[in-house]
Amino acid sequence: MTQPPVSLREAKMSQVYGRKCQIAGCSLHRKSGKKYCNKHEHGFHLKGDPMQVSIKISSLQRSTQEIQELLEANKSNPSLHDLRLALGERWVILGKAVDRYLKQQADGLAGVKGQRKGYQVLQSLLKNVPMDEVLLLWVSFQRFEDSTPGIFVNQRSYKHQLVKHVRRISHFVDPALINKRTGKKIVKYVVEMGVPEVNTVYDLLNQVFGVSGYQFSKAIAKRIDSKEELDKRVRSALVGIT
Ligand SMILES: [Zn+2]
Incomplete structure (x- = not known):
């Protein structure tokens, strides 16, 4: 079995961030090439920031x-x-x-x-x-x-x-x-x-x-x-x- 190829960006990111999502208290794995897990990455596109509350x-x-x-x-x-x-x-x-x-x-x-x-x-x-x-x-x-x-x-x-x-x-x-x-x-x-x-x-x-x-x-x-x-x-x- 061969390992999937890792992009240069991801290789650098794993050196800096490790494998965990960068939100404090979140234990999920980081998405490849991103700082956050799936859920918190989603928060960026929905609210502008994973920690932002939605303004109704x-x-x-x-x-x-x-x-x-x-x-x-x-x-x-x-x-x-x-x-x-x-x-x-x-x-x-x-x-x-x-x-x-x-x-x-x-x-x-x-x-x-x-x-x-x-x-x-x-x-x-x-x-x-x-x-x-x-x-x-x-x-x-x-x-x-x-x-x-x-x-x-x-x-x-x-x-x-x-x-x-x-x-x-x-x-x-x-x-x-x-x-x-x-x-x-x-x-x-x-x-x-x-x-x-x-x-x-x-x-x-x-x-x-x-x-x-x-x-x-x-x-x-x-x-x-x-x-x-x-x-x-x-x-x-x-x-x-x-
Ligand atoms: Zn997370």
């Missing part, structure tokens, strides 16, 4: 509500109006860039598979979802991270979880998830996504919305501070009334 839409609810209150309070603020106009222009530019890329792909230009899928998700998003809804998700996510420190194990899992929700609202149907015989959609509750797809969607949306999430979140923190300050004043004034 219900967890975001409070942050989304805070953003909606901020938008409502600034309804007649000309700055908000200007921001929306400027973001709207970037949104149109994004649409053109996505169409151009996908047209080049259709004309046979080589591309990275995951990257192409990212553009397809964005195409669905641009077609099916108003910009305001995407903006709300984008800034809610930033607010959620700021108000729940440690909820994301790293930047990569933040992006992954955000893009997962972008994909959900985009109603994108992955051609690979259509049953070729019946033509029906294969239901997957949590879709696996690779790094190129996540990065493509995140980076292009970042070009539109950029730091607006951070700025909105800061504005909310300021509002909360001044409300607490006011509550304190009311409380101490009440104590003084005899």
Whole structure:
């Protein structure tokens, strides 16, 4: 019996990592050429990191509500109006860039598979979802991270979880998830996504919305501070009334 050939990469990895999965407490064997066992490797494609918890839409609810209150309070603020106009222009530019890329792909230009899928998700998003809804998700996510420190194990899992929700609202149907015989959609509750797809969607949306999430979140923190300050004043004034 001959041993199966071991790749150079795997030979190096077994020198560095041994045979065990690199997650503390996991006693399973490492997958060949990977740092983790089958289960934890799967976690990368599902959640962005094996140690990341899945962020459900219900967890975001409070942050989304805070953003909606901020938008409502600034309804007649000309700055908000200007921001929306400027973001709207970037949104149109994004649409053109996505169409151009996908047209080049259709004309046979080589591309990275995951990257192409990212553009397809964005195409669905641009077609099916108003910009305001995407903006709300984008800034809610930033607010959620700021108000729940440690909820994301790293930047990569933040992006992954955000893009997962972008994909959900985009109603994108992955051609690979259509049953070729019946033509029906294969239901997957949590879709696996690779790094190129996540990065493509995140980076292009970042070009539109950029730091607006951070700025909105800061504005909310300021509002909360001044409300607490006011509550304190009311409380101490009440104590003084005899
Ligand atoms: Zn493991």
